[in-house]
């Protein structure tokens with residue numbers, strides 16, 4: 001009986017500890033946020049660069065072909081995605097996982113590497 005009470009207490013305690021830890025990580029991004037190089041370039045190349053490139057229809061509002069050329073537009077790019085305005089309607093959209101990765105990238109301050 002004593003042993004059972006101890007186990008129950010232990011389980012309650014570790015449950016609380018787990019909850020506290022997960023509350024700290026409210027954004028579910030984990031310890032290693034995505035970077036431009038590790039993950040985001042592939043998504044941006046596939047879903048944005050067809051228009052946001054030199055000579056493309058969206059050249060005047062941002063060329064996303066490289067990190068350097070995209071840098072001034074990073075905050076705005078997330079706002080457009082978050083609002084569902086980009087990619088333009090009728091073109092391949094970000095999957096939920098890609099959108100989540102983009103948000104984690106933003107939360108981390110849009111790291112390049």
Ligand code: HEC
Nearest residue numbers: 047048050051057058061076077078080081086087088091
């Ligand atoms: C099919 C072409 C196309 C694709 C794909 C596309 N865009 Fe755009 N984007 C445009 C055009 C055209 C404009 C300018 C007109 C407008 O704002 O709708 C634009 C404008 C923008 C703007 C400026 C909006 C403003 O009001 O300042 C941002 C930011 C942006 N796009 C981000 C993105 C991101 C991020 C992606 C990829 C996830 C993306 N776009 C994919 C065509 C595209």
